Each structure stands twice: as structure tokens, then as C-alpha cells.
Amino acid sequence: GQNIDQPTEMTATEGAIVQINCTYQTSGFNGLFWYQQHAGEAPTFLSYNVLDGLEEKGRFSSFLSRSKGYSYLLLKELQMKDSASYLCAVMDSNYQLIWGAGTKLIIKP
Amino acid sequence: SQTIHQWPATLVQPVGSPLSLECTVEGTSNPNLYWYRQAAGRGLQLLFYSVGIGQISSEVPQNLSASRPQDRQFILSSKKLLLSDSGFYLCAWTPGGASGANVLTFGAGSRLTVL
Numbered sequence: 001g002q003n004i005d006q007p008t009e010m011t012a013t014e015g016a017i018v019q020i021n022c023t024y025q026t027s028g029f030n031g032l033f034w035y036q037q038h039a040g041e042a043p044t045f046l047s048y049n050v051l052d053g054l055e056e057k058g059r060f061s062s063f064l065s066r067s068k069g070y071s072y073l074l075l076k077e078l079q080m081k082d083s084a085s086y087l088c089a090v091m092d093s094n095y096q097l098i099w100g101a102g103t104k105l106i107i108k109p
Numbered sequence: 110s111q112t113i114h115q116w117p118a119t120l121v122q123p124v125g126s127p128l129s130l131e132c133t134v135e136g137t138s139n140p141n142l143y144w145y146r147q148a149a150g151r152g153l154q155l156l157f158y159s160v161g162i163g164q165i166s167s168e169v170p171q172n173l174s175a176s177r178p179q180d181r182q183f184i185l186s187s188k189k190l191l192l193s194d195s196g197f198y199l200c201a202w203t204p205g206g207a208s209g210a211n212v213l214t215f216g217a218g219s220r221l222t223v224l
Binding site: 033043 | 150151152153154155199212213214215216217218220
């Protein structure tokens with residue numbers, strides 16, 4: 001079966017760096033997405049990786065290793081507004097999105 | 110620019126009552142439209158998707174149905190709600206006619222509580 005694994009919850013301190021990992025096993029691969037979802041709100045797109053390596057967007061970076069079935073989202077200079085759930089999703093060979101359950105990130109002052 | 114509207118935002122319904130959630134997209138033509146459900150502690154579950162008027166694909170057999178009466182309108186319905194239908198429902202769209210991986214843009218969501 002197809003599976004996406006990510007930690008359920010993480011805690012970090014304001015101003016610090018946090019890395020949220022995602023491992024996947026899917027039927028084929030057509031890219032990996034990261035979304036941010038604040039409590040009670042809709043997910044919003046953060047990043048898309050289809051080739052190995054690091055994609056940087058301001059304070060957020062996303063890394064992909066297709067051979068390892070692994071990605072991480074790196075958040076730098078954490079701010080209180082970064083408290084949210086972070087969803088990892090993989091597009092399989094049929095262009096269907098497989099979603100992880102999300103990682104709830106708690107930022108402490 | 111494109112916008113997606115979804116309503117109602119919150120709904121409390123008794124078991125056995127009907128349901129209608131509506132979603133509209135503005136600023137684009139022939140979008141691909143999706144209905145997802147999000148349960149606590151679980152990944153987003155695709156319920157229905159549509160690539161055009163009257164074209165609905167169901168991913169999960171259940172007591173829900175979807176319709177697309179107009180190009181940019183997508184409706185999620187039920188004739189008789191079950192307790193297990195409670196959850197957070199999200200409408201989303203991607204550009205139509207485009208191949209490959211496309212970014213989903215979500216509506217604000219509808220929180221349904223069935224009592």
C-alpha cells in the first residue's frame with residue numbers, strides 16, 4: 001500500500017530552527033508537496049520538489065531524496081505565527097495525491 | 110486573480126438530515142474541482158473530483174454525492190447524514206487541461222458536526 005509518515009507533533013523555540021521529516025512509499029513518484037495549515041483553516045501551499053536537492057524560499061526550505069523516499073521541511077528563524085500543522089503529500093504515478101496525517105508544530109517563546 | 114469560495118463555514122446537523130455544501134471558483138475557466146474530508150489525526154481523504162460539467166469521479170463509496178451543475182460550481186450533498194460524516198470538508202481546484210503536478214488551492218473549509 002501507499003504510505004506517508006511524518007511525526008505527529010513537534011515543539012520548537014521562537015527564533016530557532018526546526019526540521020520536519022517525511023518518508024514515503026508510493027506507487028511511482030511525480031513530486032512532493034508541503035502545505036501549511038493553521039488550526040481551523042485551509043491548507044496553503046509551501047513548496048514542491050520533484051528533483052533531488054534543496055529548494056529554498058525565504059525562511060522555509062524543502063529537501064528531497066527520491067532514492068531514500070525522504071523529504072524534510074526546514075523552518076528557520078521561527079516565529080510564533082509558524083505554529084501550525086505541516087502536511088506532506090506525494091503525487092503518485094497516476095497523479096493522485098497521497099497525504100500524510102500532518103505534523104503539528106508548537107512554537108514556544 | 111482566481112478565488113475559491115466555500116460555504117457554509119460551520120454546520121451542525123442532526124443524524125438523518127440532508128446536507129449541501131457549495132463551492133465556487135472565480136477567475137478561471139474549466140477548473141478541476143475536488144472535495145476532500147479531513148478527520149483529526151488523519152491525512153486528507155479525497156472524496157470526489159471533477160474535470161468538467163457533469164463529470165464526477167468518486168474515490169470513496171459512501172452516503173455522500175457530488176454534482177457540478179456549472180463550470181465553476183461544485184456541490185457536496187447527502188440525503189441522510191451519519192455520525193461518521195462529521196469532519197472538516199475542503200473544496201479545492203487546480204487549472205483544467207494542464208498535465209502534470211499542479212498545486213491545489215483550497216477553499217476556507219466547512220466544519221460539519223453531526224449530532
